[in-house]
Amino acid sequence: QVQLVQSGAEVKKPGASVKISCKTSGYTFSNHFMHWVRQAPGQGLEWMGQANPNGITTKYAQNLQGRVTMTRDTSTSTLYMELSSLRSGDTAMYYCVREGEQLSGPSRNFDYWGQGTLVTVSS
Amino acid sequence: QSALTQPPSASGSPGQPVTISCTGTSSDIGLFNHVSWYQQHPGKAPKLMIYEVDKRPSGVPDRFSGSKSGNTASLTVSGLQAEDEADYYCCSYAGSSNAYVFGSGTKVTVL
Numbered sequence: 001q002v003q004l005v006q007s008g009a010e011v012k013k014p015g016a017s018v019k020i021s022c023k024t025s026g027y028t029f030s031n032h033f034m035h036w037v038r039q040a041p042g043q044g045l046e047w048m049g050q051a052n053p054n055g056i057t058t059k060y061a062q063n064l065q066g067r068v069t070m071t072r073d074t075s076t077s078t079l080y081m082e083l084s085s086l087r088s089g090d091t092a093m094y095y096c097v098r099e100g101e102q103l104s105g106p107s108r109n110f111d112y113w114g115q116g117t118l119v120t121v122s123s
Numbered sequence: 124q125s126a127l128t129q130p131p132s133a134s135g136s137p138g139q140p141v142t143i144s145c146t147g148t149s150s151d152i153g154l155f156n157h158v159s160w161y162q163q164h165p166g167k168a169p170k171l172m173i174y175e176v177d178k179r180p181s182g183v184p185d186r187f188s189g190s191k192s193g194n195t196a197s198l199t200v201s202g203l204q205a206e207d208e209a210d211y212y213c214c215s216y217a218g219s220s221n222a223y224v225f226g227s228g229t230k231v232t233v234l
Contacts, residue, residue, distance in 0.1 A: 047223040108157035109174035
């Protein structure tokens with residue numbers, strides 16, 4: 001079955017960087033777009049960006065441009081997300097998300113979610 | 124990109140219907156049929172309930188349905204059950220820069 005298993009919780013100081021991993025299994029990694037979505041405590045969901053199946057092309061939310069980097073390692077079916085220059089507003093649960101299967105084009109829905117990684121930014 | 128607008132809360136008795144609206148713009152919901160809905164129980168990851176406006180993934184009960192008119196999408200639960208009590212989020216593809224925008228979320232309470 002499809003599984004997305006994320007790395008553990010992180011506590012970081014303002015200005016630091018964090019890198020989260022997402023190990024996938026149960027499907028062909030290179031056939032799907034992958035995304036990251038975050039959720040601040042008690043708040044709604046926010047799309048952060050996507051990594052294309054080719055492992056090269058990425059798209060990021062405009063408000064995170066320059067601070068976020070998404071990479072994928074096809075040899076280990078693992079997705080990574082690095083966020084730099086952390087501030088208190090980055091405190092959130094971060095989810096690794098699989099986009100549904102492409103048929104005639106990108107599906108543009110999120111069919112499997114990781115369990116989440118809590119990142120706390122505090123001095 | 125601003126969040127899609129949802130009512131903060133909705134409620135109904137068991138067996139009763141409840142409908143949640145999700146209002147966007149002509150650049151997202153009004154332009155694309157890539158509207159999806161997610162259910163989130165406390166402390167859990169979201170779960171896909173509806174995609175492409177009105178399609179249900181395998182395993183989602185048929186009491187969940189979706190629709191769209193103009194810039195507004197809707198999720199209807201035709202007969203509420205206790206396990207439907209959760210937060211619900213809509214999401215739309217917004218095109219430019221391959222952006223996705225989520226709704227503000229609606230807490231559904233089963234009375």
